[in-house]
Amino acid sequence: MYGRRTILVKKGVNVLNWLDKLERKFGRYAxxxxxxxxxxxxxxxxxxxxxxxxxxxxxxxxxxxxxxxxxxxxxxxxxxxxxxxxxxxxxxxxxxxxxxxxxxxxxxxxxxxxxxxxxxxxxxxxxxxxxxxxxxxxxxxxxxxxxxxxxxxxxxxxxxxxxxxxxxxxxxxxxxxxxxxxxxxxxxxxxxxxxxxxxxxxxxxxxxxxxxxxxxxxxxxxRNIKRFGPKEQARKAKFRQQSRPHMTYSNGARHRCAVCGRTELDDPNLEFRFCSKCNGNYEYCQDHLFTHEHVK
CATH class of the missing domain: 1.20.1540 (Rhomboid-like fold)
Incomplete structure (x- = not known):
């Protein structure tokens, strides 16, 4: 089912390719x-x-x-x-x-x-x-x-x-x-x-x-077709299971920016991603993804 994705950002490189961008716009018509x-x-x-x-x-x-x-x-x-x-x-x-x-x-x-x-x-x-x-x-x-x-x-x-x-x-x-x-x-x-x-x-x-x-x-x-492989899918499933208790916020929100505190309920157009340079599961909106201070 089409829905919002949380994308991992590694070393400042956005792994979102053209198919992901098209999916955001037209995925509901699939x-x-x-x-x-x-x-x-x-x-x-x-x-x-x-x-x-x-x-x-x-x-x-x-x-x-x-x-x-x-x-x-x-x-x-x-x-x-x-x-x-x-x-x-x-x-x-x-x-x-x-x-x-x-x-x-x-x-x-x-x-x-x-x-x-x-x-x-x-x-x-x-x-x-x-x-x-x-x-x-x-x-x-x-x-x-x-x-x-x-x-x-x-x-x-x-x-x-x-x-x-x-x-x-x-x-x-x-x-x-x-x-x-x-x-x-x-x-x-x-x-x-x-x-x-x-x-x-x-x-x-x-x-x-x-x-x-x-x-x-x-x-x-x-470019990131490996993320669809069975090993990667198993790793993601394990991560979701471990992080689920820590990613449920008020009013049922699933994403929250660690800087401004906004969730997808505040603005449905917000995008949220994790930063691999921060120690821990810290999630940021697009406004603070590249401007936040990394947690060490």
């Missing part, structure tokens, strides 16, 4: 349980694939038709299932439900939303760029179907890679039989992606490139 909606879309697309296969051609990501008014294609292509096998779809839904919901709990709803939607956005932008390049070269508008359909398989791949990077040593039961660590599965996944990138169609290259670009940009821009 969609909870986004994985459920994504996988439900796969199931709907799978049903359409078998019950009304001709309908799928109205859902594909086709820049030509989008530019001619069929704007629903910008998002409807996400409904196209990454597999045509019911057996594979069953295991995909089970696996990615657990991975996606775990990522959302670890990152928070807003950060997870940004990761998924940016992957979709990069794919759409890449397809339009490819469409424009072909138009400049050949002078005609070539449909994407002539070079292959854009698959949603690589959106789920980005979820898998993100989870493996945070929980590399977690073991999963592959097909409920073989225990294997996430980091080894991620290496196999990455090798397969590279193989399909060099041997697949242009559409496959676009889908893989967009998903990997999303993964790289997201993790490179998250």
């Amino acid at each position: 969609i909870p349980n986004l994985t459920v909606y994504l996988l439900a879309g796969y199931v709907i697309g799978f049903a359409v694939y078998y019950l009304a296969p001709n309908l799928l051609r109205y859902l594909t990501l086709e820049p030509y038709y989008i530019l001619h008014g069929q704007i629903w294609r910008i998002i409807s292509w996400v409904l196209i299932p990454p597999t045509g096998s019911l057996f594979s779809l069953f295991f995909l839904v089970l696996l990615y439900y657990s991975l996606g919901t775990a990522l959302e709990r670890t990152w928070g709803t807003f950060r997870y939303n940004v990761y998924i939607f940016s992957g979709i956005f990069f794919t759409v932008i890449a397809v339009f760029i490819l469409y424009g390049v072909f138009y400049l070269i050949y002078g005609v508008a070539l449909p994407m179907s002539s070079i292959g359909l854009i698959s949603t398989n690589y959106i789920t791949m980005s979820i898998f890679l993100a989870f493996a990077s945070i929980y590399p040593d977690m073991e999963v039961m592959l097909y409920f039989i073989l225990p294997i660590k996430m980091k080894w599965m991620a290496l196999v996944y990455a090798a397969m992606a590279l193989y399909y990138f060099f041997t697949g169609s242009l559409a496959v290259k676009v889908a893989i490139g967009a998903s990997l670009l999303n993964f790289v940009i997201f993790f490179c821009s998250s």
Whole structure:
């Protein structure tokens, strides 16, 4: 759930990055349980694939038709299932439900939303760029179907890679039989992606490139991604448990500046952070964070 955060300031460096700033402004608009909606879309697309296969051609990501008014294609292509096998779809839904919901709990709803939607956005932008390049070269508008359909398989791949990077040593039961660590599965996944990138169609290259670009940009821009790791989460939980009796103030306030005494009840726009140079759990508002005298 979106809420106020207390950020640790170490050696005078503000670790609040651009995602945290966006979360403060737009976090309330994040969609909870986004994985459920994504996988439900796969199931709907799978049903359409078998019950009304001709309908799928109205859902594909086709820049030509989008530019001619069929704007629903910008998002409807996400409904196209990454597999045509019911057996594979069953295991995909089970696996990615657990991975996606775990990522959302670890990152928070807003950060997870940004990761998924940016992957979709990069794919759409890449397809339009490819469409424009072909138009400049050949002078005609070539449909994407002539070079292959854009698959949603690589959106789920980005979820898998993100989870493996945070929980590399977690073991999963592959097909409920073989225990294997996430980091080894991620290496196999990455090798397969590279193989399909060099041997697949242009559409496959676009889908893989967009998903990997999303993964790289997201993790490179998250300078403090280690704070989402299991060890760091356990440390924070222990700290919250130990500090809770000392951080409950009058009228139910949870944050109070050690200099001016103001709380979040006095001004909901106040930000509170701890200072690592002070001995003890001293919290300061933004007006006194860098001007207070350190407690030794």
